[in-house]
Amino acid sequence: MTTDVAQKTTTATGSRVELLRDKSWARWTALLLLAMAMFCSYIFMDILSPIKDLLQSTRGWDSTAFGTMQGAETFLNVFVFFLIFAGIILDKMGVRFTALLSGAVMLVGALIQYYSLSEAFMGSSLEAWFNTHLNYIPVFDELGISPFYLGMPASAKLAAIAFMIFGCGVEMAGITVSRGIVKWFQGKEMALAMGSEMALARLGVATCMIFSPFFALLGGKVDVDRSVAFGVVLLMIALIMFVVYFFMDKKLDAQTGEAEAKDDPFKISDVGKILSSWGFWLVALLCVLYYSAIFPFQKYAVNMLQCNLTFTDVAPDSFWASDSVTIISYIVMLIVAAAAFASNFSKRPMKQVYLAVAVVGLVAFCYMGYMRQSAGTIFSVFPLLAVGITPILGKVVDHKGKAASMLVYGALLLIACHLTFAFILPMFKGSPVGGVIVAYVTILVLGASFSLVPASLWPSVPKLVDAKVIGSAYALIFWIQNIGLWLFPMLIGKVLDGTNQDILEQQAAGMITAEEAATMYNYTAPLVMLAGLGVAALIIGIILKRIDAKQHLGLELPNITPSAETEEAEAEAVEE
Secondary structure, three states: OOOHHHHHHOOOOEEEOOHHHHOOHHHHHHHHHHHHHHHHHHHHHHOOHHHHHHHHHHHOHHHHHHHHHHHHHHHHHHHHHHHHHHHHHHHHHHHHHHHHHHHHHHHHHHHHHHHHOOOOOOOHHHHHHHHHOOOOOOHHHHHHOOOOOOOOOOOHHHHHHHHHHHHHHHHHHHHHHHHHHHHHOOOOOOOHHHHHHHHHHHHHHHHHHHHOOOOOOOOHOOOHHHHHHHHHHHHHHHHHHHOOOOHHHHHHHHHHHHOOOOOOOHHHHHHHHHHHHHHHHHHHHHHHHHHHOHHHHHHHHHHHHHHHHHOOOOOOOOOOHHHHHHHHHHHHHHHHHHHHHHHHHOOOOOOHHHHHHHHHHHHHHHHHHHHHHHHHHHOOOOOOOHHHHHHHHHHHHHHEEEEHHHHHHHHHOOOOOHHHHHHHHHHOOOOHHHHHHHHHHHHHHHHHHHHHHHHHHHHHHHHHHOOHHHHHHHHHHHHHHHHHHHHHHHHHHHHHHHHHHHHHHHOOOOOHHHHOOOOOOOOHHHHHHHHHHHHHHEEEEEEEOHHHHHHHHOOOOOOOOOOHHHHHHHHHHHHO
């Protein structure tokens, strides 16, 4: 691919033509558009996660219903192979078309989910239809993979269908964004770009954790569909981001003469080439294990904190219970993220100033979360450390390499964090300050471990497969990853209900309310299960590192070659 690019950026006279992607401002603008779109999609992906307790008390969802609905996000991608088709569409139709298609599909799914949780759906003929249908799906029920079950609330069934549609769009967007970054950053700071994109996108998780409960409880009335409406608006913005990117990408292709839809047509035999690579399989297995221990956990994390921390009611007329504190805390969070990120690109003394602002802001944000007695705000620190260190990790991979080693370190941190949540955090139940401190530190470290993956794993894929099937390679990895993302939300829900039967029985007998039951679960078993995924990821990471050393896959080598680094410096000097 690097050779092809070089040929297309050189004129007949041998002089080098500067392309749009050679300009740092242009490629980073393209990255910002893609990252903002993913930021919005990440918010909607977890829009219901911080209000699991409200869904249980207002819509009658137990943990099994919640987990089944969340797992439905990847159902079509896994069992109808939509992600494979998405990869083919990406390779045949190009980044621009696929980006717009993914944005539109996400929006359609979000609109349906909004209706499923609205008051208009409650008591409607459609609700009655869902109550009496989709209780048995032939073949799928026998295989134990049905996204519905007898007794599943009607709203959860329709929300599951909506999430399936959204899931097709968001996973298609994921592989499209990865392919787009490769297109704009090949031979340049690609690991930094991918890490930065994921760091910004993961701020969506923090945004969701803060604002989803805010909108659901706005005005003192519980209304969960307001949270979904917030997500719908953001997905409209995401579609706009893809439209703007469409025109930037089209201009780039006009310069290079590349045809989005016709170059390197997809062939089934290409899939065989991808699947024949041991390196590809190890990366794919590492991906599914690692992401299955993170994304499903995010969907239960707030409720886990509610069950393991001791919260006290905040006076309704106090500042900490006001709507304004939500906005202020979010602004503080953005300042922390911006300062931490900017410190990576600054020299002394500004670097020290940015770091000081980030540290002071982080302490202030954590204090506000404690004073608000909000599990959602506490978990929203999850991406903040990652935002600060992801650019550092990206630079290391770009200039020094060591991608496989970083995957091993990430798995070790993952195991430590889940075991801390399982065994150490419950020991501080009844200690309002101690429990919150343990939670904050563990969540920050977990976020840091998660930043090791995008900075090291995704930039490694172009080293393992041919350039013309990168879209299909990403699609296959995402498909394998989606198997875990479908399975483990359901498993966590079922394990949670299975190991907390006494709570469910007390609720059924009227001894405790649904609100009380929602915050009494013992999460030890699900967390140990997730730690086990981390152990498996650690083993795969060690094997991958050894195979890389023997077969010279290049995973430990830097992304930027000395010649490319020299050209980059010269181009930046010309711009200045």
